[in-house]
Amino acid sequence: MSNISRYDPFSMESVPDLFHGLFRPLRATSSVNGQAASIRIDVTEDEAAFTVKAEMPGVDRKDIDVKIDGNLVSIAAKVERGGELKEGERVVRRERYAGxxxxAFTLAAEIDDEKASAQYKDGVLTLALPKRAASASKRIEIN
Structure with missing residues (x-):
């Protein structure tokens, strides 16, 4: 037979479980030694375009991949750190991320991917993303 328990609507026992993780910062998808590896970005907008600046220090230009699909922008990169050790050396602590x-993020307007451009200099990827011209509304006749 099952145990019957009395429900107390004013009980505070389950409150910590309810808010578990609510105030914890969001985690990046990858981390090393507790340090989150992520791409930090700044996005600015004017009437004609968005400008995205992404910090990507130590990344080779050929290892960066940028994709645009409507108003979705995806930036991916492979980060490699030189692991060469001189003879007699050993790693005591390694905190720099490799992987x-x-x-990925969405913008408020669709991007004209034909006119978009990218530049990588001094560890900063700069994307110039012009907005797609809004199409004129078309009236449809009802038969």
Whole structure:
């Protein structure tokens, strides 16, 4: 037979479980030694375009992949750190991340991917993303 228990609507026992993780910061998808590996971005907008600046220090230009699909922008990169040790050396602590990182975000308007451009200099990827011209509304005749 099952045990019957009395429900107390004013009980505070389950409150910690309810808010578990609510105030904990969001985690990036990859981490090393507790340090989150992520791409930090700044996005600015004017009437004609968005400008995205992404910090990607130590990444080779050929290892960066940028994709645009409507108003979705995806940035991915493979981060490699030189692991060469001189003879007699040993690693005491390694905190620099090596692996892959990615970031995807949506913008308020669709991007004209034909006119979009990218530049990578001094560890900063700069994307110039012109907005797609709004199409004129078309009236449809009802038969």
């Amino acid at each position: 892959s990182v990615s970031r």
